[in-house]
Amino acid sequence: MSLSYDAIIIGSGSNGISAAIYLQQKGLKTAIFEQAANPGGSTRTQELTLPGFKHDVGSAILPMGFGSPFLRSLPLEEHGLEWIFPEIPYAHPFSDGSAHACYTDIRKTAVQLGDDEASYFNLFEPLVKDWEKLENDLLGPLGIPQHPLDFMKFGLKALPSAKLLAKHYFKNEKSRIFFYGSAAHSTLPLNSLASASFGLVLSTMAHKYNWPFPKGGAQNFINSMLSYYTSIGGELHLEKNITQLDELPESKTYLFDLTPKQLLKIKGTDFPGLYRKRMDSFKYGAGVFKVDWALSEPIPFTNEKCRKAGTVHIGFSEEEMENSEQSIHQKNMTQTPYVLVAQHSIFDNTRAPEGQHTAWAYCHVPNANTEDFSKIIEDQIERAAPGFKDCILKKSTMNSAQLNAFNPNIIGGDINGGKQDITQLFTRPIAKMSPYSTPNPRIYICSSSTPPGGGVHGMCGFNAARAVEKDHF
Ligand SMILES: Cc1cc2nc3c(=O)[nH]c(=O)nc-3n(C[C@H](O)[C@H](O)[C@H](O)COP(=O)(O)OP(=O)(O)OC[C@H]3O[C@@H](n4cnc5c(N)ncnc54)[C@H](O)[C@@H]3O)c2cc1C
Known part of the structure; x- marks a missing residue:
């Protein structure tokens, strides 16, 4: 040193x-x-359940890592990073067994929305087209925008709540639920100002870049960054x-x-x-309750689109999703929370022993809540994938206190x-x-x-x- x-x-x-x-x-x-003894903070992979099953303890799906103007300028592939692009970036199942998929192709996505096809296309097509102009202004502090007109046009759509934007653009409940799936990543009530911005940015990234993840686990993203960093003379001191x-x-x-x-x-x-x-x-935000499973087979989603998606958003009605995201801010939980699921092993056979699988999920919870919500998460997945619980070989759960012990930055479970x-x-x-x-x-x-x-x-x-x-x- x-x-x-x-x-x-x-x-x-x-x-x-x-x-x-x-x-x-x-x-x-x-x-x-x-x-910590291992680098990466909330971007680490561990065998949390059984030997040979690699689970992303924190972040798992990295479209922003792939699309980041800074990170994409680095030669990370030369330092061992391999990206996996799922066939479908994300999907959202409905209670009647149907589902919407977010494809990279905006038109193919929009067509599924019936009457809302044109609205969906008109909402996302300009954002995807202008993303390179927008990204630097959106990914920095407030200042004078480099592209003021594009920034203003984005702001008009992004400033309202997800609820308002969804109501304005979409006639069908399924289209609104589909939009909520990505907007609810905000961890905000869906009627709060600017919650729409998360849905707009994340879905735009899905159309532009897909929602890729690193082969072998998110840890490999960190490992490639550190390999490059030390190759140019940087030092890392652990513990x-x-x-x-x-x-x-x-x-x-x-x-x-x-x-x-x-x-x-x-x-x-x-x-x-x-x-x-x-x-x-x-202010710190709501927390999360995290579950990882070792599975004997992939999650048996009824709908094929969900079986082909890297990420699946679960929430069966507008009301269910709105209540889920509202109640956590009132220190309550609904019995039917919005759940985010990632299923890497369908596309990446290095995540689990041959023929077996992993799944990753969390739901939002009140900050610092330490209850076990794995049952209601599993119940939600079971509604879209009957037989799911029978595939579980072992699970690992982390409440907000355990996440905070894993990484001191996760205050009260706020990721x-x-x-x-x-x-x-x-x-x-x-x-x-x-x-x-x-x-x-x-x-x-x-x-x-x-x-x-x-x-x-x-x-x-x-x-x-x-x-x-x-x-x-
Ligand atoms: C369960 C979960 C799921 C997530 N899913 C996704 C996802 O799918 N996609 C996505 O893009 N993002 C996701 N995120 C969010 C993402 O992981 C974080 O936003 C990101 O890791 C933040 O990076 P950071 O460098 O700011 O902090 P962190 O990754 O939190 O790193 C902070 C580091 O500082 C270290 N540290 C803290 N205190 C000290 C100290 N006193 N001395 C020395 N070191 C210290 C910590 O040990 C840690 O390594 C998720 C996070 C979690 C927890």
């Missing part, structure tokens, strides 16, 4: 590593310090739980891949009282580093011109608690590193 660095990054999540790569690429001397600044070697700058609550606990930052107070009022409502979407952790800098000129934040927020895209790290470069180098 050197005695002095240009930048030290605390935390090896996808944002921490992205920040480190960017600065190392600029010829600076950097190192990452990570508290270094940082509690105070002077535990670290001397460095011109420090970038924390931590959320506000954790950063405030680090001693020696010399933050003034007012900044502490503002950071202390940062996005803080609530992503309209007040904290672009202005996180607090509203200021450069949300990455702090009152201590040597300290920066690079986690998903900064814009553009949760997801494996590395853009928080990239933006923070650019702020460091601009201010110091």
Whole structure:
């Protein structure tokens, strides 16, 4: 280990590593310090159930990792990354046994929606066409947009709630439920402002890039990033739980891949009282309850589209989905929650022993709730896939406290580093011109608690590193 660095990054999540790569690429001397024995934060793969079954403990489907303007500029394939593209990015089953599939082809997707075909096509076609113009403005802090007209047009559609947008565009309930499936990734009530933006962005990415995932597990994404990072001279130090600044070697700058609550606990930052107070009022969002299964066969979805999709969104009526996403913010759970399911092993035979399978799922829960919701998750899947429970060889469950123990950034089970409502979407952790800098000129934040927020895209790290470069180098 050197005695002095240009930048030290605390935390090896996808944002921490992205920040480190960017600065190392600029010829600076950097190192990452990570508290866990394995790098990757919420992007790690483990044999949680039985030997040979590889489960993504956190993030599992990485369209934003594939499409990220920064990450796609890196030679990750040369460092072992292999992408898997499911036949169908995502599907949504309905109670009558039918399902809608989101294909990469917008027209093929729209046709399934009957009367809503034209509305769906007119909603997504311009977004997919203009995505390259939009992405830089959407994936950074609030500022003067590079493409103001496109940004404004997107804002008009994205600012309303998912409920309002769905009602405005779609006559059929199935079309609205289908849109809710991707909008509900926001972890917000579906009637809250800007919840539509998540559905728009995620479905646009499905049409543009598919919803791919790394062969062998999400961990391989991190491994390829670190392989590239160390190949250009970066250093990774594991099992270094940082509690105070002077535990670290001397460095011109420090970038924390931590959320506000954790950063405030680090001693020696010399933050003034007012900044502490503002950071202390940062809001965390709802939590998740996670389940992984080792299966004797793939999930027996009744509908073929679901059997061919990498991701399946479950929620059988508009009301069921709205209630599910509303109640968690009132500290309640419905018995029929919205469930996100991923089924990698259908497309990636390295995930499970021959002929056997894995499945990954979670539902949203009130923050810090520690109850076991695996039964209601399994009940929901069983409604679309009768016989599912008979395929289970073993399961692993993680409540919000167990997720928080797995990764200290998952506060109360919040997987996005803080609530992503309209007040904290672009202005996180607090509203200021450069949300990455702090009152201590040597300290920066690079986690998903900064814009553009949760997801494996590395853009928080990239933006923070650019702020460091601009201010110091
Ligand atoms: C169950 C679950 C499912 C998800 N699904 C998806 C998905 O399918 N697709 C998607 O794009 N995103 C998904 N996400 C979200 C995504 O994983 C996160 O948004 C992303 O990992 C955030 O990256 P980060 O670098 O900001 O933080 P993290 O990945 O949380 O990394 C932070 C790192 O900092 C380390 N650290 C914390 N404190 C200290 C300390 N004091 N000293 C040293 N190190 C420290 C932690 O150990 C950790 O390694 C999911 C997350 C979870 C938990």
